[in-house]
Amino acid sequence: MSEAASTRTPLGLLQSLAPLLHQWLPGQRWFAGKGCAVAGFTPVSATELLPLKGPGPGLLHLLVRVRQRDMPVRSADCYQLLIGVRETLPPALAPALIGHLTEGPLAGRTVYEGTRDPRLAGLLLERLRTPGSLGPLRFDRFDGAPAIPGDLPARPLDTEQSNSSLVYGDAYILKLFRRIHPGPNPDLELPLALARAGCERVPVPVAWYEATAPEPFTLGVLQPFLPGSRDGWVLALEALACGRSFLGEAHALGRVTAEVHTALADALPTVKLNGPRTQQLAAAMGGRLDAAAQAVPALVPYVPRLRSAFDAVEELGRRGRTWAAQRVHGDLHLGQILRGPKDTPWSVIDFEGEPARPLTERRRPQPAVRDVAGMLRSFDYAARTHRPWNPAWAQRCRDAYCDGYATAGGDDPREEPELLRAYETDKAVYEVVYEARHRPDWMPVPMAAIERLAAFD
Structure with a gap:
């Protein structure tokens, strides 16, 4: 055309x-x-x-x-x-x-x-096969990526909520961002940086398309499809159901997380969180806590003790403590890590971050422990799906994950208890609001974490 x-x-x-x-x-x-x-x-x-x-x-x-x-x-x-x-x-x-x-x-x-419509979905793949512009849209490909074959049957993937995905044959998956923001989307930006750095833990973006006017928007990313793969959430629930240990998998997940963090720190700029920046971080967490308590009254009795987690980090910053901050995944949990059949290596996906948060915040360098906290919360969620609740299973997985993270060259997050508690608290507060709005039956899961974190000494 x-x-x-x-x-x-x-x-x-x-x-x-x-x-x-x-x-x-x-x-x-x-x-x-x-x-x-x-x-x-x-x-x-x-x-x-x-x-x-x-x-x-x-x-x-x-x-x-x-x-x-x-x-x-x-x-x-x-x-x-x-x-x-x-x-x-x-x-x-x-x-x-x-x-x-x-x-x-x-x-x-x-x-x-x-x-x-398979015919219209196929047209999108055809556009991605040949880089170029069409009005305000620009189609591009990763240098060195193999040629994209044509005539692959298209089908929609019905499991996503905040975006839409199309699968082409068993070769590719195209994620279409629905609610879009000006600027580079981390789900393209970070995998591209990792691919160029030679990190093999993330599927390489094969092609993508953007809007160039009136302002830049990332609209869709085509990546290899991993047929037969299952995510960590499914594998964890299977282990719980049959009483099988998940410690080996948790340890491996910690190693994968550390490898990705190391590659991101090497590929993209890092900063130091000093006193003023630490104060801003703690203030932002406190502001989210206040807003959450207004939205979910069940949080109100815990607010003073939860706030102490943020105050502790702010006080350390005031005393001169600094932390390294870098680009991170931003929404890491068991569902964001895939493993193919026959125990193939883990792959990390979905670097978009929490879609409800502003893009500028999602692209901001943060301590790597934010991702660690997200994964630790995910082990709690998995344990809570089992009857009877098995908190010891979650704690063992948490320890194995942190062990794996440290083994692969990351700083042991348990050696930064104040920062880890602050990020776990911030994540649990987010979860409470989400569950209250979308899945009230799941409210006991983050509320159990709220009670534990509020009792932290």
Whole structure:
């Protein structure tokens, strides 16, 4: 398709789509603004990846800001939409229906979720096979990556919530970022840095695409698919269910984490957290605690003791203590580490960080113990799924993980108890808010950690 075929959709097209998007968008798993009504839409960019008029299906790539009622205009989120357009929708695509347009440039046509259409999903792979630009979109590939084969069957992966993924054959997986932010996404930035540094613990990004105007956005990353792999969460639950030790796996996970941290520290800039920066870190944690206590009253009785964890770190910084800070995973847990069949090595995935946090925060250098704390919390979660609850299993795994981390050249996180407690507390507070909003039945899991951390001497 020629450059001229890529056009900014007139405002009238978005206005005609708006009534359908009002109804459809809040029902998507990846829509972050649940519980607050959609007030309107503002187009950021629009590109016809396939012509919207003609006998075949069309594909509209749309970046749109979503305004919501009772929220300031400046907080409007930007979303990536891939909208298929057909005269009639085949029965197999009925679950992808967005609606039927009755007015505007595409009146009489049907629009639907384009990633559910294998033909349209295949078009994205074709674009990634050949680097280049199409309007505000730019498609790029990793230097030295093998050629991407064509005609791979596409299927959506239904397990993700904050993004969408397409699997091509058993060779590749394309992660599509839905709620997007200006600037490099860590899920592309960090794996690229690790690949260039020769770290083999992370799947190499094969190709990606971005928006270049009106400001840069990372939109999607294509990586090797690991067929037959299972994540650490599944393997941990299997070990619990059959009474098998998980200590070897926990030790190996600690080694993997340390190897990735070492490679990131070598590949990207590091900083020192001195007194003022430590004060800012503790203040940010305290602010999140206050906000969480307002949202979840069950936290209120624990606030003073939890705050002492942050105060202890701030006091150490005031006395002149410093800590190394570097780029980290940002959301490390058992579900973010995969192992293939026949005990193949572990691979670390999903470097996006916690999607609910601002991109600037997710890209900020932090002590490596933040990732360690996330994994330690994950062992607690796994232990809590077992009946009866097995806290001793979690503690043994925590120790084995820290042993493995230290063995692979990382600093033993247990030798920094104040910093480890602060990050564990911050993570548990985050978990309480998340569970209260999304999975109230899971609230006892982080609340048990809150009680333990509040009793810490």
